[in-house]
Structure formats: C-alpha cells, structure tokens
Amino acid sequence: MAAAATALDARRRRRQVWPSLFQPGSRRSAGSSVLQRKAEPEDHEALRYSVGDRVECNVDGFQAGVIIKEWYHEPGWPKGETVPYQVKLDSGTTIYVPYDVDDCVRRATGILAKGKIPVTILTGFLGAGKTTLLNYILRAQHGKRYAVIENEFGDAAIDEMLLEQSAGKQSTMESITVLDNGCLCCTMRDDLVEAIRNIVATVEERLEAGLPNAMIDGILIETTGMADPGPVCKTFGADEVVNKYCKIDGILTVVDAAHFLTQLRRDRPVDVVNEPAQQVAFADKILLNKADAVSPDRLRETSAAIRAINAFAPIVECSLSLRPDAVPIQEIVEIDAFDTTRLLRAEAEHGDVDLAANPDEGHSSAHKHGHGHTEDCQDAACSDPSHAHERGGHDHGHDATCADSECTDSSHGHDHGHSHESSVTRHDTDIGSMVLELKGQPLDVQKFNALLSEILCEHSVDLYRYKGILACLQQDKVVRYVLQGVHDMMDISFSGEWPEGRPLRTQIVLIGRRLDRDEWQRRFAECAVSFDGASSVQATASSASQGAPQPERV
Numbered sequence: 001m002a003a004a005a006t007a008l009d010a011r012r013r014r015r016q017v018w019p020s021l022f023q024p025g026s027r028r029s030a031g032s033s034v035l036q037r038k039a040e041p042e043d044h045e046a047l048r049y050s051v052g053d054r055v056e057c058n059v060d061g062f063q064a065g066v067i068i069k070e071w072y073h074e075p076g077w078p079k080g081e082t083v084p085y086q087v088k089l090d091s092g093t094t095i096y097v098p099y100d101v102d103d104c105v106r107r108a109t110g111i112l113a114k115g116k117i118p119v120t121i122l123t124g125f126l127g128a129g130k131t132t133l134l135n136y137i138l139r140a141q142h143g144k145r146y147a148v149i150e151n152e153f154g155d156a157a158i159d160e161m162l163l164e165q166s167a168g169k170q171s172t173m174e175s176i177t178v179l180d181n182g183c184l185c186c187t188m189r190d191d192l193v194e195a196i197r198n199i200v201a202t203v204e205e206r207l208e209a210g211l212p213n214a215m216i217d218g219i220l221i222e223t224t225g226m227a228d229p230g231p232v233c234k235t236f237g238a239d240e241v242v243n244k245y246c247k248i249d250g251i252l253t254v255v256d257a258a259h260f261l262t263q264l265r266r267d268r269p270v271d272v273v274n275e276p277a278q279q280v281a282f283a284d285k286i287l288l289n290k291a292d293a294v295s296p297d298r299l300r301e302t303s304a305a306i307r308a309i310n311a312f313a314p315i316v317e318c319s320l321s322l323r324p325d326a327v328p329i330q331e332i333v334e335i336d337a338f339d340t341t342r343l344l345r346a347e348a349e350h351g352d353v354d355l356a357a358n359p360d361e362g363h364s365s366a367h368k369h370g371h372g373h374t375e376d377c378q379d380a381a382c383s384d385p386s387h388a389h390e391r392g393g394h395d396h397g398h399d400a401t402c403a404d405s406e407c408t409d410s411s412h413g414h415d416h417g418h419s420h421e422s423s424v425t426r427h428d429t430d431i432g433s434m435v436l437e438l439k440g441q442p443l444d445v446q447k448f449n450a451l452l453s454e455i456l457c458e459h460s461v462d463l464y465r466y467k468g469i470l471a472c473l474q475q476d477k478v479v480r481y482v483l484q485g486v487h488d489m490m491d492i493s494f495s496g497e498w499p500e501g502r503p504l505r506t507q508i509v510l511i512g513r514r515l516d517r518d519e520w521q522r523r524f525a526e527c528a529v530s531f532d533g534a535s536s537v538q539a540t541a542s543s544a545s546q547g548a549p550q551p552e553r554v
C-alpha cells in the first residue's frame with residue numbers, strides 16, 4: 001500500500017515538474033504571462049532594485065529570490081535587447097524579469113527579505129550523541145539564535161530536560177517544541193508542520209512589530225534515534241508554508257564509533273530496513289563520534305563501513321562530549337549542503353564541481369579504505385544479542401546490553417522492544433552509492449526524462465539522496481540543469497546555457513537501497529546524444545558499493 005502511494009506521488013510530481021521545466025525552449029520569466037514585451041535598451045530608466053536585493057517574482061505565484069544582474073541580456077536575443085533583471089530564485093532556478101513593475105517583481109518583506117530559515121536535521125542511532133551535539137551548538141558562543149524541535153520517543157521529554165540544563169543556552173535557544181510520543185520516521189507528521197509554521201508565524205509577527213533580533217538563525221530538529229530522515233525532508237516539499245519560508249540546510253548524522261558496526265551487522269529480518277545504515281545514507285555530513293572510546297583500528301573500520309554506504313558525505317571524527325569545539329560550529333550549521341545553487345556557486349569559484357570527488361581527500365579526520373564490511377559478521381569484539389524490533393518495516397532495535405570489549409562508552413540504554421521471530425536474516429545493508437557520469441556529450445532530454453521518471457516511479461522509496469549537474473541538449477543548445485532529491489521529492493532547476501569553454505559533463509550521484517546499478521548504467525549511457533563540437537565521446541557510468549567505497553569512474 002505504502003509503495004503504491006509513493007509511486008503515485010512520483011507520477012503526480014512528474015506531471016507537475018517535467019512539463020514546465022524540461023520542455024524544449026521553456027525559458028522562464030517572471031510575469032511573462034502578464035506582460036510579453038521585453039524592455040528595449042532605450043528604456044534604461046533607473047531601476048527600483050539593485051544586485052543583491054531580495055525580491056519576490058511572479059512565476060506561477062510569487063517566489064522569493066535575489067537579483068543577480070541588472071539589464072540582463074540573454075544569449076540568442078537580438079543585439080542590445082535587455083530586460084531589467086536576472087533573478088536567482090531560492091528554488092535554484094534562474095529567471096529574467098521583463099518589466100520593473102509590481103506585477104512582475106516586488107520587494108521581499110518579512111522573513112523572505114532575509115532569506116529562508118535554514119533547518120538542520122540531526123539524526124543518528126540511539127545514544128549516538130545527538131543531544132550532546134545539540135547542547136554544544138546551543139552553548140557555543142556564536143551569537144546565533146535557534147529554534148529547537150525535539151522528537152521524543154516515549155512519555156517523558158528527557159532530552160528536553162537535558163537541554164534545559166544546558167548552561168548558557170538561553171541566549172541561543174529561541175524556543176523549544178517537543179513532539180511527544182512519536183517517531184518522525186513513519187509518515188509526514190502534521191505536528192512537525194505545525195511546529196515549523198508556529199515558529200515562522202512568531203518570527204513574522206516579531207519582524208512586523210520591528211522588534212530587535214526578530215529573525216532567528218535557524219531551526220534545529222533532533223529526530224529520535226530510530227527516525228528515517230526521509231519523511232522529515234518531505235515535509236519541506238509538501239507543505240506550502242514550510243516550503244516558502246524554510247529550507248533544509250543539511251542532514252547531520254551522528255555515528256557512535258563504539259557501537260555502529262554492531263548495530264549495522266545485527267541480524268535483521270529480510271525486509272527490515274537497516275536504520276543505522278539508512279541514517280548514514282541520508283547524511284550531508286557524518287560526525288563519527290566517541291572516537292575517544294575506541295581503538296584507531298576500530299575507528300578506521302567504522303569509517304570504511306560508513307564510506308561503503310555513503311561515498312559522498314564528509315566524515316568528521318570527534319568526541320562530542322569531551323572536545324566538542326574540535327568541530328567548528330560553522331562546519332555543522334548553515335552549511336548549505338542541501339542547496340542546489342551552492343553547487344553552481346562552487347563551480348563559479350573553482351571552475352568545476354566534481355560531485356563524485358573523494359570527500360576524504362585533504363581531510364585529516366577521514367580515511368580512505370578499500371574494504372567494506374563483510375557479508376557475514378566476523379566481528380570478534382561483538383557479543384551483541386542481535387535484538388531487532390520490527391515496526392512498520394523499520395529496524396528499531398538497540399543494543400542496550402552491548403558487551404563490546406572495545407567499548408568504554410557511557411551510553412545509556414534504550415530498549416524499545418525486541419523480536420527474534422524471523423529465521424531469515426541478513427547482515428548486509430544493501431544500501432550503497434553510485435555515480436552516473438557522461439563526458440563530452442550532452443543528454444537527450446526525452447530519453448533522460450523517461451529514465452529518471454521510471455526510476456522515481458519504481459524506486460523512489462529506496463532512493464535516499466540524489467543530486468546532479470546535467471548537460472542537456474535542448475533546441476540545438478546545451479543547457480544546464482541542477483538536480484536534487486530525497487525519495488520522490490525531486491527538484492530540478494534550469495540554470496542557463498552550459499558555460500562556454502567548459503567540457504561537457506553530466507554527473508549524478510545516487511545513494512539508496514537495492515540500486516539497480518547495471519540496468520541504470522546501461523540505460524543512462526543510452527541517453528547520450530551526439531552534438532557538434534563535442535571533442536570526445538565518452539559515456540561512462542560507475543558505481544560505489546559496499547566493498548568498493550570510492551566511486552570509480554570506468
């Protein structure tokens with residue numbers, strides 16, 4: 001039932017997204033349905049806004065963005081023809097504004113004048129150190145203020161009490177909302193939407209009243225140790241208000257170096273999702289915590305197991321309870337990890353972006369190792385009782401009685417139930433990463449559209465994260481799209497013509513469960529289209545799977 005609903009969502013979404021964004025020649029402009037004429041050069045009267053100003057543009061309703069160019073001329077327009085503005089919408093799409101009138105463009109007010117509120121999602125298995133991390137963020141002297149949403153599993157809001165004790169949190173913690181008695185993993189939760197809407201309404205009221213420090217710097221959501229971050233992300237695409245005023249800044253996954261391998265390798269019934277692996281798969285950044293509690297070998301092995309699941313997220317080794325400030329705050333909040341435009345900004349700064357680049361290179365606290373964990377758990381240090389708890393297809397087990405000889409951790413135990421009923425079990429997570437890459441040729445939009453739609457319709461439930469920069473042939477030109485998604489929540493934004501002189505390269509990284517690697521690679525290679533001027537023809541697809549931690553380009 002759940003899978004059918006998801007496939008339907010994907011189909012519905014496809015109908016909404018593709019026709020407007022991927023139709024050949026669908027150059028988008030603000031208010032173009034209202035006013036068709038473009039401004040002529042002699043109309044160069046003084047403009048109302050300048051580069052950097054935050055505005056709202058009328059594109060199927062008003063959407064916020066920032067002016068990036070005045071008197072914009074698009075390649076292909078007659079010489080000298082310009083429009084007042086080019087605008088980068090917060091969604092990542094670049095548009096032009098044909099007229100400097102309120103029907104087309106108006107000044108953004110309230111929260112939107114400052115930009116969407118960044119939301120950080122803290123996830124990680126039970127006892128990994130999420131509350132310790134949250135306390136650190138709230139205690140640090142960074143002068144920022146956050147609203148906190150806690151998801152408490154059980155009756156007592158223990159983490160709230162722990163947070164209340166946090167010295168110095170008053171100046172950094174704007175508000176705290178506890179979503180009690182639930183697990184954010186199972187469905188999109190109305191109370192999460194309500195909590196975020198309340199925060200937005202309060203901030204808007206305070207901005208309107210002209211109160212000092214009315215704006216907050218972000219919202220921090222701590223999920224329970226058993227949450228699948230997917231539905232939390234979906235909230236941001238599904239609710240209009242949340243989507244308008246907030247953006248996901250990044251998903252931080254805290255991993256317990258002392259227990260992760262044991263948790264990962266616990267026997268599970270065949271159809272039960274491996275929660276610790278899933279949380280790693282979703283991560284934009286992984287904090288490998290409790291480094292103080294394990295040997296360097298164990299740390300390396302854990303790091304390799306993480307890398308086998310998520311080949312792309314940076315891993316930061318840390319001991320959050322002992323030396324939290326070894327992890328600079330600016331590396332964990334307001335990192336814009338979810339922002340598609342960040343990929344293009346990086347490209348502008350560094351000339352090229354390699355989405356499949358090894359995140360460990362140049363990072364002292366991460367490791368490169370060629371091995372993943374084995375099919376059968378050989379961990380001599382593990383005497384875990386393999387408790388698994390099946391609830392809605394998710395593994396909610398927790399090793400409250402871990403007898404790992406390596407472990408000096410003071411972690412408190414949480415036992416939310418156990419089941420031993422399944423005789424069919426597995427150790428592998430079947431979660432991994434892969435890269436689809438095409439060099440020297442653009443993609444045929446129709447073929448790629450068909451492939452992506454099919455993948456989303458049939459596999460979105462198993463696709464945790466994907467992002468890509470696409471070079472697509474559209475009306476004899478190569479144009480660039482930026483792709484980003486979580487399950488069937490997919491964003492694809494047009495970002496102009498392919499930069500002149502830059503070699504053509506499409507890259508898509510995917511992280512998920514049961515990735516159909518061979519089939520997708522074959523179909524992806526078939527999306528290549530010949531294009532005059534392409535210097536070399538090289539369609540490649542590669543994969544990063546367990547046991548092959550780094551994505552290789554073949």
Ligand SMILES: Nc1nc2c(ncn2[C@@H]2O[C@H](COP(=O)(O)OP(=O)(O)OP(=O)(O)O)[C@@H](O)[C@H]2O)c(=O)[nH]1
Pocket residue numbers: 124125126127128129130131132133159224225289290291292293318319320321322408409410411412414
């Ligand atoms: N040795 C060691 N213990 C740590 C470290 N960080 C956290 N802990 C301990 O780990 C235990 C769990 O930490 P929490 O921050 O409550 O973990 P959590 O992920 O919020 O736990 P749940 O909310 O129960 O899922 C606590 O006893 C912490 O003191 C660390 O860096 N080293």
